Amino acid sequence: MNAYAGTGRLLRLAARRDRVQLPIWILASAGLMAAGTNAVASEFPTEESRITALKGAGSSAAVLLMRGVPVGTDLGSLVNFRNLATILVVVALMSTFAVVRHTRQNEETGRAELIGAGAVGRHAPLTAALLLVALADVVFGLVMTGTILSAGLAAEGALAFGAACTATGLAFAGIAAVAAQLFQGARAANGFAATAVGIAYLVRGVGDALGERAADGIEVVSSWPTWVSPLGWGGLVRPYGQERWWVLALPLALFAACLVASFVLVDRRDVGAGLIPDRPGPAHAARGLLGPVGLAWRLHRGATIGWVLGGFVFGLAIGSLGKAVKDALGTNAGVIEMMQGLAGGAGGPDVVEMFFAAMMNTFGALAAGYVIQALLRLRSEEVAGTAEGLLATAVSRVRWVASHLVVTVAGAAVMLLLAGAGAGITDAAAGGDVGVGTLALAGLAQLPGALVVAGFVVLAFGALPRLTVGLAWAALVVSIACGLLGDLFGLPQLVRDVSPFTHVPAIPAVDPSATPLVALTAVAAALTAAGMALFRRRDLST
Amino acid sequence: MTHAISATGLRKAFGRTRALDGLDLTVATGEVHGLLGPNGAGKSTAIRILLGLLRADAGDVRVLGGDPWRDAVTLHRRLAYVPGDVNLWPNLTGGEAIDLFGSLRGSLDKARRGELMERFQLDPTKRCRTYSKGNRQKVALVAAFSSDVELFILDEPTSGLDPLMEAAFQQTVREVTAKGATVLLSSHIFSEVEALCSRVSIIREGVTVESGTLAELRHLTRTSVTVEAGEPLTGLDRLPGVHDVEADTTRARFDVDSTALPAVLAHLATFDVRSLTSQPPSLEELFMRHYGAQPAPTEAAR
Numbered sequence: 001m002n003a004y005a006g007t008g009r010l011l012r013l014a015a016r017r018d019r020v021q022l023p024i025w026i027l028a029s030a031g032l033m034a035a036g037t038n039a040v041a042s043e044f045p046t047e048e049s050r051i052t053a054l055k056g057a058g059s060s061a062a063v064l065l066m067r068g069v070p071v072g073t074d075l076g077s078l079v080n081f082r083n084l085a086t087i088l089v090v091v092a093l094m095s096t097f098a099v100v101r102h103t104r105q106n107e108e109t110g111r112a113e114l115i116g117a118g119a120v121g122r123h124a125p126l127t128a129a130l131l132l133v134a135l136a137d138v139v140f141g142l143v144m145t146g147t148i149l150s151a152g153l154a155a156e157g158a159l160a161f162g163a164a165c166t167a168t169g170l171a172f173a174g175i176a177a178v179a180a181q182l183f184q185g186a187r188a189a190n191g192f193a194a195t196a197v198g199i200a201y202l203v204r205g206v207g208d209a210l211g212e213r214a215a216d217g218i219e220v221v222s223s224w225p226t227w228v229s230p231l232g233w234g235g236l237v238r239p240y241g242q243e244r245w246w247v248l249a250l251p252l253a254l255f256a257a258c259l260v261a262s263f264v265l266v267d268r269r270d271v272g273a274g275l276i277p278d279r280p281g282p283a284h285a286a287r288g289l290l291g292p293v294g295l296a297w298r299l300h301r302g303a304t305i306g307w308v309l310g311g312f313v314f315g316l317a318i319g320s321l322g323k324a325v326k327d328a329l330g331t332n333a334g335v336i337e338m339m340q341g342l343a344g345g346a347g348g349p350d351v352v353e354m355f356f357a358a359m360m361n362t363f364g365a366l367a368a369g370y371v372i373q374a375l376l377r378l379r380s381e382e383v384a385g386t387a388e389g390l391l392a393t394a395v396s397r398v399r400w401v402a403s404h405l406v407v408t409v410a411g412a413a414v415m416l417l418l419a420g421a422g423a424g425i426t427d428a429a430a431g432g433d434v435g436v437g438t439l440a441l442a443g444l445a446q447l448p449g450a451l452v453v454a455g456f457v458v459l460a461f462g463a464l465p466r467l468t469v470g471l472a473w474a475a476l477v478v479s480i481a482c483g484l485l486g487d488l489f490g491l492p493q494l495v496r497d498v499s500p501f502t503h504v505p506a507i508p509a510v511d512p513s514a515t516p517l518v519a520l521t522a523v524a525a526a527l528t529a530a531g532m533a534l535f536r537r538r539d540l541s542t
Numbered sequence: 543m544t545h546a547i548s549a550t551g552l553r554k555a556f557g558r559t560r561a562l563d564g565l566d567l568t569v570a571t572g573e574v575h576g577l578l579g580p581n582g583a584g585k586s587t588a589i590r591i592l593l594g595l596l597r598a599d600a601g602d603v604r605v606l607g608g609d610p611w612r613d614a615v616t617l618h619r620r621l622a623y624v625p626g627d628v629n630l631w632p633n634l635t636g637g638e639a640i641d642l643f644g645s646l647r648g649s650l651d652k653a654r655r656g657e658l659m660e661r662f663q664l665d666p667t668k669r670c671r672t673y674s675k676g677n678r679q680k681v682a683l684v685a686a687f688s689s690d691v692e693l694f695i696l697d698e699p700t701s702g703l704d705p706l707m708e709a710a711f712q713q714t715v716r717e718v719t720a721k722g723a724t725v726l727l728s729s730h731i732f733s734e735v736e737a738l739c740s741r742v743s744i745i746r747e748g749v750t751v752e753s754g755t756l757a758e759l760r761h762l763t764r765t766s767v768t769v770e771a772g773e774p775l776t777g778l779d780r781l782p783g784v785h786d787v788e789a790d791t792t793r794a795r796f797d798v799d800s801t802a803l804p805a806v807l808a809h810l811a812t813f814d815v816r817s818l819t820s821q822p823p824s825l826e827e828l829f830m831r832h833y834g835a836q837p838a839p840t841e842a843a844r
Contacts, residue, residue, distance in 0.1 A: 053627070085659070135729075280635075280640060280667035280668065281634075281635035281637075281638070281667055281668070281669055282635055282637060283635065283637035283667050284637050284638070284641055284666075285637065285638040285639075285640075285641035285642055285645070285668040286638075287632075289634075289638060289641070289642060290641060290645035290646075291645065291646070293546060294647070295631075295642060298631075298633075298634070299631065300632075384629050385625070385627060385629035386629045386631055388590075388595055388625060388629070389591075389623070389625060389628070389629060389630075389643070389682070390646065391595060391614075392593050392595065392618060392623040392625075392648055393618050393643060393647040394615050394616075394618040394619040394644035394648050395646050395647075396614065396615045397614075401842065411837065529725060537597075538597075539595070539596045539597055540595045540596065
């Protein structure tokens, strides 16, 4: 058991490092869950009201795509339908980031070398990371179960809900453990694992959206894609809908398989190394690299290409649904209302246009995610010390921040344009008539929303460098929760106005109008300018 | 004499930690100035203030006649910096990083770059993530010395280099100073400082405790003397300025304050001296005296 020597100590170290972060993930989810449960109970107190809501929701491919499938009409089923898909994403991300943080990130920063030189076995760091995350996942599940129970719902469903969370978290911990062995950088490993979460969500969504209506007109039976997605399994356990406990074996089996794979990989590679060796590169810099913008492009290139391609593929997938939405929904008033909600409350008679308007908001959120992860590079460069070397040359602080902004904004613009165009292409191929140009512009219209998020990140970076990372991701959560989902959550207009995406016109459901877009851009510019001014006045800090 | 760097009364606190507590530093144009001090004395903090990366809480600082915080960009065109902990972008090659730094600074001598690459035996085609500490330092050194600037600020630039590379470094520093450049060299390697620096400043707990030429600093300290005579040596321990006498009748070993040396020599001349060796204090001893078990000077000042 020498390979595991020191695991206990490392586990305590990891727990100490995460003593704030993990509880925040778990408690925030519990808050979300409690709010969601109470909202359902107060909004749909009677079975009749629930049936009406579920009939409407279940007939909307978009709602199924985002929410999963309804499994029954009692209160618990509605709590499941409303919350499970989202909560599973949260637990998946929590697990992924935590595993990478305690494995690859340690190696990248050289901490693992110090640790490995101590009386610590080769398997100990990975084991400690996985134990910590497994513990966090179990606590996460228990807290979810407790939250639902405290609302007075039945125990079996609450247990199934919690177990689904725990098992899903474990599955993604396993995926992250393998990614951490394969990739040399923590960012790359995080990127891979987070992309895996995104793809799993999309595959699960498509499987649910294509699901078959059950005979009662309420339940929807997921189609096969849901069964191959690790984020689909949680829903397939069916909390509060004749629980299918055996499905829990799927995420647990994936976890076990990933465990074996990651430990085999640990034995086969050196500390710090990935599996793909480095080849020699150019001895001289190309002309394109020789400037702050050139360097920023070089640093963002890989991630940007990935996000742009991902956005395009996502657009293609969304576009292919347009025709189906039209055929399936017709003029169902409940669905139209739901869709209006997703589209930010915009009115309009055409359900397909409304569907696309709702999806454009999703593209906007995607662009915001890209912008945040790209601009956080400013902070990671500062912490890593590369910013120090750069700013000791004749590059001003403003120019340095601007170089990253230029690349990021251009990347977000191209991504939105291609995502919209992608939706237009597949819609046209399926016989839709919304138009590639219209949807491409509708995508691009989301850019000012993403710019405001970018401005906020720069402001956070200038004002509170040590909190930048947390504030930036919180901004994404707020802009999605208040903007995209604000209407569905029944938030008051004042709160929804906080999100920049609330103010983006819901093209193509409504006519484009320049005023809000110009206003958003102005806000973004003001935030950015304030952030830069503060950054010019502060010390570099690590 | 013009000053490339002049700082007086620099103060900088990080929260409750006082990193600099009234630091003075003057570097004349054209000299190689050594900056010595134990770990945590505030050397790197001082250097970061000189570069405008940190802002001093109090005190005056001028670098090449400008304000390093306000005029950072224009000053940075005229200076090159090698940090103690060289951090590079992992996915760039060493060659790319050197060209990039040169271009961002605004000057890169291609011929010089090739010459230095040869001298420091650096493989420019490797990715920065695969470089060792020493090799990352070589990248920063080649990048700095390939540029045509007036001032070099070097923060422990050779801590990861082997002795051969150390020699190459010293040669390079002499080349740039021969052309009139100024060098501020923070270092823990005494031989390097003794070989290169015309003046040194010793800092401790954020204040300058000594500053001057090596000769001046030696003057402030003690010379150790070993003497052997044909007759018993007497009266040594009664002389002012003589310390730590170890004597057995005809032989003695003692330390003497540099100021008391003439009187001691006059006293020794009255004996039948057979051999006499005297050793000026090494920089290391000087250093130890300031680092050593003395109470912190700041305590007395407060």
